[in-house]
Amino acid sequence: xxxxxxxxxxxxxxxxxxxxxxxxxxxxxxxxxxxxxxxxxxxxxxxxxxxxxxxxxxxxxxxxxxxxxxxxxxxxxxxxxxxxxxxxxxxxxxxxxxxxxxxxxxxxxxxxxxxxxxxxxxxxxxxxxxxxxxxxxxxxxxxxxxxxxxxxxxxxxxx
Amino acid sequence: xxxxxxxxxxxxxxxxxxxxxxxxxxxxxxxxxxxxxxxxxxxxxxxxxxxxxxxxxxxxxxxxxxxxxxxxxxxxxxxxxxxxxxxxxxxxxxxxxxxxxxxxxxxxxxxxxxxxxxxxxxxxxxxxxxxxxxxxxxxxxxxxxxxxxxxxxxxxxxxxxxxxxxxxxxxxxxxxxxxxxxxxxxxxxxxxxxxxxxxxxxxxxxxxxxxxxxxxxxxxxxxxxxxxxxxxxxxxxxxxxxxxxxxxxxxxxxxxxxxxxxxxxxxxxxxxxxxxxxxxxxxxxxxxxxxxxxxxxxxxxxxxxxxxxxxxxxxxxxxxxxxxxxx
Numbered sequence: 243x244x245x246x247x248x249x250x251x252x253x254x255x256x257x258x259x260x261x262x263x264x265x266x267x268x269x270x271x272x273x274x275x276x277x278x279x280x281x282x283x284x285x286x287x288x289x290x291x292x293x294x295x296x297x298x299x300x301x302x303x304x305x306x307x308x309x310x311x312x313x314x315x316x317x318x319x320x321x322x323x324x325x326x327x328x329x330x331x332x333x334x335x336x337x338x339x340x341x342x343x344x345x346x347x348x349x350x351x352x353x354x355x356x357x358x359x360x361x362x363x364x365x366x367x368x369x370x371x372x373x374x375x376x377x378x379x380x381x382x383x384x385x386x387x388x389x390x391x392x393x394x395x396x397x398x399x400x401x
Numbered sequence: 402x403x404x405x406x407x408x409x410x411x412x413x414x415x416x417x418x419x420x421x422x423x424x425x426x427x428x429x430x431x432x433x434x435x436x437x438x439x440x441x442x443x444x445x446x447x448x449x450x451x452x453x454x455x456x457x458x459x460x461x462x463x464x465x466x467x468x469x470x471x472x473x474x475x476x477x478x479x480x481x482x483x484x485x486x487x488x489x490x491x492x493x494x495x496x497x498x499x500x501x502x503x504x505x506x507x508x509x510x511x512x513x514x515x516x517x518x519x520x521x522x523x524x525x526x527x528x529x530x531x532x533x534x535x536x537x538x539x540x541x542x543x544x545x546x547x548x549x550x551x552x553x554x555x556x557x558x559x560x561x562x563x564x565x566x567x568x569x570x571x572x573x574x575x576x577x578x579x580x581x582x583x584x585x586x587x588x589x590x591x592x593x594x595x596x597x598x599x600x601x602x603x604x605x606x607x608x609x610x611x612x613x614x615x616x617x618x619x620x621x622x623x624x625x626x627x628x629x630x631x632x633x634x635x636x637x638x639x640x641x642x643x644x645x646x647x648x649x650x651x652x653x654x655x656x657x658x659x660x661x662x663x664x665x666x667x668x669x670x671x672x673x674x675x676x677x678x679x680x681x682x683x684x685x686x687x688x689x690x691x692x693x694x695x696x697x698x699x700x701x702x703x704x705x706x707x708x709x710x711x712x713x714x715x716x717x718x719x720x721x722x723x724x725x726x727x728x
Contacts, residue, residue: 248407265407265448268435288436289503301476301505307435308506311407312428312450359501376634377500 250310254279255323263310270294270305273320281321281350285379292378295351296320302358321350324357333357333395342391344382352378356392365396402438409450413457413611417581419449421607427451429472430506432499433515441525442516442534452508457611462487466617471510471579471610475567476501478509487617490573490624490643494566494663497628500635510610512567513578513590514602518637519561521545532558533598547703549637552710553666555701559598561667563591566628569663570643571613572671574621579612580604587613591668620645620657627720628663629712638664640712642696644720646684653683660717662696665709672696675717684725686718693718 252259254277261276270287273279273296285293287306294305297319324331333356336342343349355378359365364374371392372385380388407428410416420427424446428434437443451457457472462483469478478484479495499507521528521541530539542550542560551562568587576587590603604610615621624645630636641663647656658679662670674695682688693714700710 246404246406264404266402266404266438288439289432292500292502295502302502303506304432304502307432307503309407309428309431309435309448312431312452315453355502362501364501373634374501377502 248311251314252277252310252318253316254318255320256317261310265309265311267310268306269296269308269310269313269318272310273305279320279322283347283350285348285351290379291348291351292355293348293351295354295378297354297358300358300361302355319354321354324353331357332398333360333391336391336395336398337388340387340391340394342384342387343380344384348378348380348382352380352388356388356395359392360396360399365392368393371396402435403441403444405438405445406447407450408447409453411454413454413581413609416449416451416454417607417609419447420609422447425449427609429508429511430474430503431511432503432507433511437516437523440523442523451609458508460484464617467491467615468612469509469615470612472508475499475504475507475509475512479504486622488570488574488615488621488624490570490621490626490645491567491615493626494570494628494641494643497626497634498566509567509613512565513587513610513613515565516601517561518564519550522561533561533594533601536597536599543703546705548705550703550706551665551667552700552702552706552713553662553670553697554593555667556594556596556598558596559594559667560703561594561598562664563666563668563670564637564664565669566626566638566641566663568669569641569661570624570626571615572669573643573645573659573661574615574618574624576616577614578610579614580608581611583608584614587669588671594667618645618657619647620659623647623724624659625720625724627716627723629716630664640664640709640716642713642717642720644717644724646721646724648684655679655682655684658721660696660721662713662717665697665700665713672717674698679721684721686722689718689721689725690714693721 283293285291289307426445428448457470459470485492528541550560571587578590628641645659660672678692
């Protein structure tokens with residue numbers, strides 16, 4: 243069977259990309275394998291771990307369960323698009339300050355999820371942070387520090 | 402994942418026509434479908450993307466009830482102020498389901514169409530026998546590891562559990578599924594496995610869920626969704642209950658009660674026996690405990706899932722007592 247590809251236009255971190263993709267290619271694979279944006283991680287590839295969390299039109303979603311073709315006409319932000327003019331995003335800074343990781347593999351997803359969690363207004367207490375960050379697994383078990391980082395960034399954002 | 406062709410529907414009619422063709426499937430949030438395509442369970446030839454259709458994501462709530470468009474996303478419905486105040490069980494069922502990321506992707510129509518999490522169903526490479534996937538091939542779960550399987554509504558052909566939360570709240574409050582012009586009660590939308598477990602919904606080729614309607618009621622306003630699971634969040638229910646209650650003016654006698662179960666049955670499970678046993682009664686712990694046992698009337702377990710027979714009535718009783726305490 244000859245492989246059919248379709249043109250897909252993607253807006254990633256404010257840059258336009260024109261790709262020719264098989265329809266089955268996920269946003270995650272397009273980011274990593276076609277655009278070299280390897281900050282977004284592939285963990286389970288089934289929507290169970292959150293390592294591939296990115297923002298589409300400002301909302302956190304899973305890149306592994308999103309087809310690249312579905313994203314045409316929408317704006318995508320990845321971990322590479324968070325920093326501004328060389329300055330870390332406050333959530334990135336809080337993760338560093340609180341030592342909120344061990345191996346670091348889940349960290350881009352954790353940070354993308356945390357940025358959205360705070361923006362949604364779901365970071366009001368440790369309990370709420372735990373509930374609304376539950377879609378991001380950390381096999382190293384750095385959860386207490388992750389909660390501390392999200393709490394710190396949420397307080398900073400509120401002040 | 403097998404390759405497929407991808408088309409974007411530009412109208413409701415175009416979507417229905419395209420999806421009626423052999424091998425075509427509708428794609429909305431994709432959280433079930435893309436996952437199952439990767440598992441080799443779903444093998445669409447064409448995906449018809451409906452996520453961009455206009456006007457199908459509205460959430461309207463008034464005195465009569467709520468109307469929710471099929472493309473409204475789980476997170477938006479869960480956080481909607483009027484859903485939270487008039488249908489707390491619906492909001493709670495939604496925010497306790499899946500993860501924040503998935504709730505941002507998944508639509509209400511897609512939520513109703515989600516498939517079972519039965520590990521045998523999800524693994525065709527290792528378990529070819531599955532009557533739900535391949536009618537007549539047998540059931541790998543019966544005689545297998547059954548800790549997560551149903552104890553209510555099962556058949557000799559299938560014991561796969563219905564995994565969702567939202568629909569449990571919907572059956573409790575007599576919601577209606579809109580398939581365009583055709584409207585059917587959500588309880589009739591979900592089918593028992595019987596001898597045809599491959600057929601899960603009363604939806605015909607060429608039909609598409611366009612929305613749901615939930616009638617307003619005093620019991621819906623005073624309702625809750627209690628979900629017990631192996632880990633505290635981002636997990637399917639071991640047993641759950643959607644419960645709504647309306648008291649007589651004395652504040653103790655039960656005028657109306659709605660009870661539905663999740664995590665224990667092959668479809669969202671309305672527990673009318675519990676409702677009927679308690680209507681007209683004064684809410685007392687012993688009465689509630691005894692009546693809640695009726696929730697699992699007719700249950701059949703497969704050993705490893707026997708705990709659900711014990712757990713479900715306790716979840717029901719705790720949810721009813723919780724609503725009584727908030728008088």
